[in-house]
Amino acid sequence: MNICVFLSAADLDDRYTGPARDFACLLGKGGHTLVWGGSDVGLMKVVADGVEEAGGRLLGVSVEFLAAKARPGVDEMVVAKDLAERKRLLLEKADAVVIMVGGTGTLDEATEILELKKHGHTEKPVVLLNTAGFYDGLKVQFRRMEDEGFLPRPLTELVFFAEEPAGALAYLEESLGVA
Numbered sequence: 578m579n580i581c582v583f584l585s586a587a588d589l590d591d592r593y594t595g596p597a598r599d600f601a602c603l604l605g606k607g608g609h610t611l612v613w614g615g616s617d618v619g620l621m622k623v624v625a626d627g628v629e630e631a632g633g634r635l636l637g638v639s640v641e642f643l644a645a646k647a648r649p650g651v652d653e654m655v656v657a658k659d660l661a662e663r664k665r666l667l668l669e670k671a672d673a674v675v676i677m678v679g680g681t682g683t684l685d686e687a688t689e690i691l692e693l694k695k696h697g698h699t700e701k702p703v704v705l706l707n708t709a710g711f712y713d714g715l716k717v718q719f720r721r722m723e724d725e726g727f728l729p730r731p732l733t734e735l736v737f738f739a740e741e742p743a744g745a746l747a748y749l750e751e752s753l754g755v756a
Contacts, residue, residue, distance in 0.1 A: 578610070580604060582600075583674065583679060585680055587620065588620075592709045597624050599742040611633055615651070620677065621648075622648070635652050635653075636654075638663050639654060639655070673701055674704070676705045676706065694736075702752035719735075719736070
């Protein structure tokens, strides 16, 4: 599978990097390809390192103004002209999406894929990896949106909340029929 991972480029502590590394290792050992923002810094680097070390492929989609931070020596690197094109290319090249911890950029990417799913423009499985309870508040907000009629589809059809890396990958493999 080509698995797009939306995540932070910030340097984070081990409560976030440990589970991210674990997920990356599972992804690589499974023979999957990481599709990510292409940066070689912060959590993005941790995940790319883990996938590469475990034997997976790396497909980066950087953007012109961040090209200096792009990871060298990947299997494939595309440089988009702007953030909108980058998001489009990331989603185009992916079979599934995992949302890891991150800031406003990650949240923007997450809500875009969920909006596409909400309107039936994609059926790609989406997992929100809730490392260390990072997205507990967002989960509450999504449930409120569902309960109060803001979502035309059940939340469970839009996103799967995983608490652990193994559960995230298992859900994706089951959703796409990958053994």
